[in-house]
Amino acid sequence: MDFEQLDKLASEVEIEVQPVYREIEARAMVNHARVLEGFHLARTSDYHLRGSTGYGYNDAGREALEKIYAHVFGAEAALVRSQIVSGTHAIAIALFGLLRPGDELLAVQGSPYDTLEELIGKRGNAPGSLKDLGVGYRQVELTPQGTLDWEAIQRALSARTKVVLVQRSRGYAWRPSLSLEELRRLVAFIKSHAPGAVVFVDNCYGELVDTAEPPAVGADLVAGSLIKNPGGGLAPTGGYVAGRRELVEMAANRWTAPGIGAEVGPSLGHQRLLFQGIFMAPHIVAEALKGAVFAARLFERLGFKVSPAYDEPRSDIIQSIALETPERLIAFCRGIQAASPIDAHALPEPDYMPGYEDDVIMAAGTFVQGASLELSADAPLREPYAVYLQGGLSKEYVRIGILNAARNVLQVK
Template identity: 65%
Template sequence: ALEEVYAAVFGTEAALVRPQIVSGTHAVALCLYGVLRPGDELVTVQGKPYDTLEKVIYGAPGALSEWGVHYTQIEPLPDGSVDEKRVAQIARRQPRAVLLQRSGGYSWRRGLRLEQIAALTGLIKELSPTTVVIVDNCYGEFVEEAEPPAVGADLCAGSLIKNPGGGIAPTGGYVAGREELVELAASRLTAPGLGRAVGPTLDCQRLLFQGLFLAPHFVAEALKGAVFAARFFARLGFEVLPRFDEPRSDIVQGIRLGSPEKLLAFCRAVQATSPVDAHLYPEGGVLPGYSDAVVMAAGTFIQGASLEFTADAPMRQPYAVYLQGGLSKEHVIMGVIAAAKAVIQT
């Protein structure tokens, strides 16, 4: 029943919603390994993919590159937009799949709004109707009035401890899209021939239903907090992305702080205003799937949940912090003000 509800909400033929999917990267990887075969070509159109997805494609044992999947990365134009002429050139050679990212990730770039996903999908399908368009939907669910499959994407995937879990899903992820493609992803989660037909629901099914019900409201709270953070830090003289008055594709707010000291001060202030583990002192550290040390402020009730108020960043230039979530805008405002004070005093 939960998967039928997800399919209805996302406007798709089918959905896979399981607590055994451990992250958004895992959900997207199920799509990629389900769809791609040796000799196929995978294309990304926004430059370097998110750190953990990069390891799925190449650079880690068992990556797609080891299975003979060819990878093409299209760099953005100088203004950060997608190079549609290059996309058209690559589409003419009939790649098996194109991966789009709704959020900018740890790159200082804008994510893709639905109208841009629609335009890119239309361009790709016109030149290569059989190419599968997969959208990493993490942080983008319920930010706009529809989801990527409504504008032509074949598959989208994400994490339940981000937007669609409504702040109460304890674990899980989802894949939604065309039925035969969702089944291919499910076969990677379980086994070929079993697919969606098996798998325990554990003791969290009610939370997954309730979280989905609450999700649009809490996403709205997070967006209000992000708009406040953008305006507040811009007034303090910091570069922000997006600006407070720009359309948004996700709940993430980038703030370029310019130094590792300011970055750490920001994250420590966010941690100190968190409802859980406020006494902890975040430091940069090595995490699986990341090339650089990463600092994370996440005093959350659900471990790793980023629909709750969190901030994180790779410890590298331009020392930009990425703020997301907030189950109440009041909490975000309190945390942002504390973070601003800490940064100014650093």
């Protein structure tokens, strides 16, 4: 297929996916209304946007922002701080806050996201991991179809199970992401067989994709990154934890120190961006989803396997495309990088990344370093050589990037 034919195909795809776009816009409207309601409930004012320094005592803006997050997430409380450096960091403070020596962490979807394996102690010997501190770990594998194995989960739950780890996105795995309705059923199932267990959800990439968040369907605690969905492409850094009040307090004690908890933490000069980011997030997430839909259908029409299909329900912003060879995978990522506004001249190469088992290639010419909501593509170099595409500040930008990636891939012999 030459470039002229590819452009013609892209125009056909753009028409074909319009009904899916309308569904995404309808969900974005619901989410935007909920976010705006949160701003009104917190009585957000101009002075809330100014930030604080030093210890950050009595930071009214920080308190208002956390009220907004609690409302948006259907939670009792939230911890939203720029000092949380990543989604993995947010997950870490939650897990280390909840678990004690002798407790057990149970994952119910097989191996969690790569960067959590060393944190848990499943891989490597990092000092201070959960394993190093005497916390047990077990996991229940998914079925061959990539779905939850309900019978195995029931057998695995025990009196020792303190926290059940659930991952909303697909991570670096060729499997479906977890829908909100599946999560609702899973939470009820866990509570019926292990009433004392805390259901903790890694919510990265899933925020504002559906019309509610995990705490609204029974999850006890969630965590994620502000440079993904909820930061709206504006947050320069940060992370959040949200859920039951006493559990958020336990995470906050781990974040700072027992007795200090969430009472400190200056918002510095980031406050306006964090407010504006969550306000814009429903729209930006919708743009990213439209971009994923376009990418799925285009590459499906080009003959590649994709997950999810363009018209399948989505629970995260990630689009997987099986490119089948390392050469195509590298070509795709270089195409995305070359279409980026920042560092378009850079040439991504597979390499070791802290926390990952395989060499990883990453394309992300972003205004905020590592901000996958802006538009990024990354993958471990392992079969089926699937690229994981996420983000896009506008569907137009995603289309430009995807077409550039497709042209690169089609040139690989």
